[in-house]
Amino acid sequence: MESTKVNNAIDEAFAASRKRGEALFMPFLTVGDPEPAATIEILKVLEECGAGMVELGVPYSDPLADGPVIQRASERALRHRITIRQCIAIAKEAREAGVTIPFILFSYYNPVLQTGIELVMQEAAEAGISGLIIPDLPHEEDGPAREACAKHGLHLIPLVAPTSEQRIQRIVSKASGFIYCVSSLGVTGMRAQFHDGIDQFLNTVKQAASLPIAIGFGISNAEQFKRFSGICDGIVVGSAIVHQIEKSAPLLDSVAERERGLEQIREFVLQLRGQ
Amino acid sequence: MKQWPDEHGRFGQFGGRYVPETLMNALMELEDAYRRYSAEPDFQEEIRYLLREYSGRQTPLYYAKRLTEELGGAKIYLKREDLNHTGAHKINNAIGQAVLAKRMGKTKIIAETGAGQHGVASATVAALLGLECKVFMGEEDMRRQKLNVFRMRLLGAEVVPVTSGTRTLKDACNETLRYWVSHVQDTYYILGSATGPHPYPMIVRDFQRIIGDETKAQILELEGRLPDAIVACVGGGSNAIGMFYPFVEDQAVRLIGVEAAGHGVDTEQHAATMSKGSHGVFQGSFSYLLQDEYGQVLPAHSISAGLDYPGIGPEHSYLKDAERAEYVPATDEEALDGVQLLSRTEGIIPALESAHAIAYAAKLAPQMGKDELLVVNLSGRGDKDVEAIMEHLGGSADGVH
Numbered sequence: 001m002e003s004t005k006v007n008n009a010i011d012e013a014f015a016a017s018r019k020r021g022e023a024l025f026m027p028f029l030t031v032g033d034p035e036p037a038a039t040i041e042i043l044k045v046l047e048e049c050g051a052g053m054v055e056l057g058v059p060y061s062d063p064l065a066d067g068p069v070i071q072r073a074s075e076r077a078l079r080h081r082i083t084i085r086q087c088i089a090i091a092k093e094a095r096e097a098g099v100t101i102p103f104i105l106f107s108y109y110n111p112v113l114q115t116g117i118e119l120v121m122q123e124a125a126e127a128g129i130s131g132l133i134i135p136d137l138p139h140e141e142d143g144p145a146r147e148a149c150a151k152h153g154l155h156l157i158p159l160v161a162p163t164s165e166q167r168i169q170r171i172v173s174k175a176s177g178f179i180y181c182v183s184s185l186g187v188t189g190m191r192a193q194f195h196d197g198i199d200q201f202l203n204t205v206k207q208a209a210s211l212p213i214a215i216g217f218g219i220s221n222a223e224q225f226k227r228f229s230g231i232c233d234g235i236v237v238g239s240a241i242v243h244q245i246e247k248s249a250p251l252l253d254s255v256a257e258r259e260r261g262l263e264q265i266r267e268f269v270l271q272l273r274g275q
Numbered sequence: 276m277k278q279w280p281d282e283h284g285r286f287g288q289f290g291g292r293y294v295p296e297t298l299m300n301a302l303m304e305l306e307d308a309y310r311r312y313s314a315e316p317d318f319q320e321e322i323r324y325l326l327r328e329y330s331g332r333q334t335p336l337y338y339a340k341r342l343t344e345e346l347g348g349a350k351i352y353l354k355r356e357d358l359n360h361t362g363a364h365k366i367n368n369a370i371g372q373a374v375l376a377k378r379m380g381k382t383k384i385i386a387e388t389g390a391g392q393h394g395v396a397s398a399t400v401a402a403l404l405g406l407e408c409k410v411f412m413g414e415e416d417m418r419r420q421k422l423n424v425f426r427m428r429l430l431g432a433e434v435v436p437v438t439s440g441t442r443t444l445k446d447a448c449n450e451t452l453r454y455w456v457s458h459v460q461d462t463y464y465i466l467g468s469a470t471g472p473h474p475y476p477m478i479v480r481d482f483q484r485i486i487g488d489e490t491k492a493q494i495l496e497l498e499g500r501l502p503d504a505i506v507a508c509v510g511g512g513s514n515a516i517g518m519f520y521p522f523v524e525d526q527a528v529r530l531i532g533v534e535a536a537g538h539g540v541d542t543e544q545h546a547a548t549m550s551k552g553s554h555g556v557f558q559g560s561f562s563y564l565l566q567d568e569y570g571q572v573l574p575a576h577s578i579s580a581g582l583d584y585p586g587i588g589p590e591h592s593y594l595k596d597a598e599r600a601e602y603v604p605a606t607d608e609e610a611l612d613g614v615q616l617l618s619r620t621e622g623i624i625p626a627l628e629s630a631h632a633i634a635y636a637a638k639l640a641p642q643m644g645k646d647e648l649l650v651v652n653l654s655g656r657g658d659k660d661v662e663a664i665m666e667h668l669g670g671s672a673d674g675v676h
Contacts, residue, residue, distance in 0.1 A: 061440070061571040062557065064452055065295040071439055083569040109293055110556045114570030136293045136556070140283070161297040163459060171296075185297055186457035 284473020
C-alpha cells in the first residue's frame with residue numbers, strides 16, 4: 001500500500017496546497033453532462049478558476065448517494081449512453097487538451113464490477129487518473145478494488161460520515177490519498193446547515209488520520225467555502241456546480257453558444273471562491 | 276447445509292453490504308439489535324401474539340379440490356397468505372420489524388412499496404403500534420394502485436410520490452434509502468422484501484419463514500408427508516423465501532420460484548431477473564440483476580406492480596446457483612389466465628403477483644402424478660388488482676374466458 005503514495009498527483013497537489021496554506025478547491029462534475037465534448041471545456045474552465053483537483057462522476061442509473069441535482073445530471077449524461085470506459089477516455093482527451101490537475105474517478109460499484117475491476121483501474125491509470133471514489137463500497141467490501149488500485153498506483157479514497165463513529169479508526173487505517181469527510185447526514189445536495197457536530201467530527205478524523213482530509217456534500221456558497229477552508233485540506237463542491245451546469249445546459253449544448261455557457265460557469269465558480 | 280448468511284452477511288458469494296458509509300453504522304446497529312431482541316422470549320411472544328390475534332394466523336393450508344380436478348394431476352394445496360389481515364404475507368414482516376423498531380426506541384418508520392401491499396402493511400402496523408409512517412411509492416405505481424394509496428392515507432400514513440427514474444418500485448427503494456440516509460438517527464426503515472443490504476435479507480426471511488413452518492406442520496398433519504413441489508412467485512422474493520426456507524434441507528421437495536416474464540423473456544419488457552439477469556450489485560447487495568453490459572440497471576416490466584423489480588433477494592441467487600431451487604418465468608398473459616382459473620374453480624381472486632405462481636402450477640400439476648402433492652403459496656388477494664385486471668380483460672366479465 002505504501003508504494004502507492006509515491007508520485008501520485010493527488011499527494012503532490014495536497015503537499016503543494018499545504019505549503020501555500022490554503023485548502024484545495026475540488027469541484028465535481030458528471031462526465032457527459034450535458035454532452036461529452038462540453039465536459040472537456042468545463043474542465044478547462046474549472047482549472048483556470050483554480051481547481052486543484054477534480055472529481056469526474058460516472059453517470060449511473062441508480063445513484064443512491066446522490067440527491068436530485070446529480071441524479072438529473074446522470075440522466076442527462078446517460079442520454080448519450082456514456083459508459084465508464086468512455087468517461088476514462090474523456091479524461092484522457094482532457095489531458096491531451098492541456099488539463100493538468102489531478103483527476104479522481106467517482107463511480108458507483110456496479111459499472112466498475114461489470115466492466116471489470118482490473119480493466120477499469122488499468123485504463124484509469126493509463127488515462128492519467130490518480131484515484132477513485134466508490135460511494136457504495138464500504139471498507140468491508142472494498143478488498144478487490146483496493147488491491148487493483150494499489151497495483152496501478154491509484155488511491156481508493158474512503159468516505160467517512162458523521163455516523164461512522166467507531167469505524168473511523170478502521171477506515172483511515174486502510175486509507176490512501178485523502179479522507180473524504182461527509183459534511184452531513186443525507187445525500188449530495190446544496191444545504192444551508194451541516195451536521196451539528198461537524199467541527200468535532202472533522203477533528204476526530206484529523207486526529208485519526210495522517211492523510212489530508214477533504215470535506216464534501218452540500219458546500220454551495222462562498223461563505224461555506226471560507227468556513228471550511230481553515231480546517232480542511234480540500235473542499236469538494238458538487239451539486240452547486242452541477243446545478244450551474246444544468247442552468248447553462250441549453251447554451252453548452254449548442255456549439256455556437258457554448259462560450260457563453262462556459263462564461264456563466266466561470267463567473268459562478270469565481271464567486272463561490274470569493275474572487 | 277451451512278447456515279446462511281455468514282458473518283459477512285453473505286449467502287455464498289451473494290449478499291453483503293454495498294451502501295453509502297452514512298448507513299453502515301445503522302445497519303450494524305440493526306443487526307445487533309435484531310440478534311439481541313430475537314433471542315428474547317418476550318419479543319418473540321409479542322410478535323406471535325400479534326400474528327395470531329391481529330393478523331389471524333395461522334393461515335389455512337387449503338386443499339384446492341376443484342383446481343386439482345380441473346388440472347388433472349398433482350393434488351394441489353394453497354397456502355392462504357391472502358387471508359392475513361391486510362390481504363397478503365407482507366404483514367408478517369411488517370409486524371416483526373415494527374415490533375423491532377419499537378424495541379430500538381424508534382418513533383418513525385419509513386417503507387417502500389410497489390403494488391402497495393407492503394405499504395399498506397407498514398401503514399397498518401404503524402397505526403397499531405403508534406408510530407409515524409411515511410411510504411415511498413413510484414408515481415406510476417400510485418396510478419396503478421389508487422385504492423392502496425387511499426388505504427395507506429386512511430391508515431394515517433403519508434404517501435410520498437417518487438418521480439425519479441422509472442417511477443416504480445426500484446426508484447421507490449432508492450428514494451427510501453436516500454431518505455433513510457438523511458434521517459437515520461430517529462427513523463427505522465421497514466424494508467419489504469428479502470433484498471437490500473445485510474441484515475435485511477436475513478431479517479425478512481426470518482419473519483416470513485412462518486409461512487413455510489406452518490405449511491410443513493400442516494401438510495404433515497394432513498398428508499403425513501412432505502410435498503413433492505412448492506411454487507411461489509418471486510419479485511424481490513420475500514413470500515418465496517419464507518415458504519422455501521424451512522424446506523431447503525428437505526432435498527426431495529422441489530422449490531420453484533416463478534418470476535414475471537411480462538410480455539415475454541425474449542422481449543425487453545419483463546422482470547425475469549433469474550432467467551435473463553447476471554450477477555451485480557444493486558440496492559445494497561450482490562445478487563442477480565437485470566442490467567446492461569455497462570452495469571446500468573435496466574427497467575423491469577410486469578403487469579404486477581409488486582413484481583416489476585430488476586433485482587432479487589441474495590438468498591434466492593444462492594439457491595439458484597446451488598441448484599437447490601428452480602426459477603421459471605410466467606408472462607402477463609399467463610398470470611391473467613391464472614387469475615381467471617383460480618377465480619372460477621375455487622372462488623378465490625388472487626393478487627396478480629400470486630397469479631404468476633398459479634399460472635406455473637397450472638403447467639406443472641398436469642405433469643405430476645395424482646399421488647403427488649403440490650403446494651402453491653397464495654401470497655395475496657386480488658382486491659387491489661381488480662381494476663387492473665378489468666382493464667386487461669376488456670372491462671366486462673362476459674368476455675372473460
